[in-house]
Amino acid sequence: MRHKLLSLILLFIVSLILVTCSGSQPKNSLLETQSEKVLTIWWNRGYYPEQEEALKKVVAEWLEKTDNKVELLFLSEDDILQAGIDALAAGKPPDILFSERAEFTLIPQWAWEGKLADVSDVI
Numbered sequence: 471m472r473h474k475l476l477s478l479i480l481l482f483i484v485s486l487i488l489v490t491c492s493g494s495q496p497k498n499s500l501l502e503t504q505s506e507k508v509l510t511i512w513w514n515r516g517y518y519p520e521q522e523e524a525l526k527k528v529v530a531e532w533l534e535k536t537d538n539k540v541e542l543l544f545l546s547e548d549d550i551l552q553a554g555i556d557a558l559a560a561g562k563p564p565d566i567l568f569s570e571r572a573e574f575t576l577i578p579q580w581a582w583e584g585k586l587a588d589v590s591d592v593i
Contacts, residue, residue, distance in 0.1 A: 508539045510564040512553065514571075515544045547571050558585060 511529070516522045522544055529540050543564075545553060550569045554576055557563045569576075580586050 508541055509566070510541045510543075511566045512543050512545055512550055512564040512568070513566075514550055514569040515546050551576060 513522075513525060516525075526542070529542055532538075533540060547569060550567070551572060554563065554567050554569070554572060558580070577586070
């Protein structure tokens with residue numbers, strides 16, 4: 471039961487995130503033309519295979535509706551934290567990064583430093 475609840479919560483969160491990304495992008499966005507559109511998602515590897523399958527399903531449904539390209543990577547908890555730090559330092563962060571541990575470590579720090587995009591107008 472708990473496993474199904476976690477999967478449903480994960481599916482809802484991802485749906486919400488992907489819906490917000492399907493809106494129009496600003497003109498100076500890297501996603502300006504259809505041929506360049508690639509939504510990069512780095513996601514914490516799930517504890518259960520169904521968690522990753524649920525995310526893949528949401529992404530596939532979004533792809534059908536939008537014809538956008540998505541690069542979806544699943545990384546371990548330790549790897550995703552270091553990859554996020556390295557990507558931000560290189561100026562090439564993913565569009566979406568989900569990590570349970572980052573919620574308490576990197577995200578508050580990046581918010582304080584002004585390194586996160588304000589998406590309050592779409593969420």
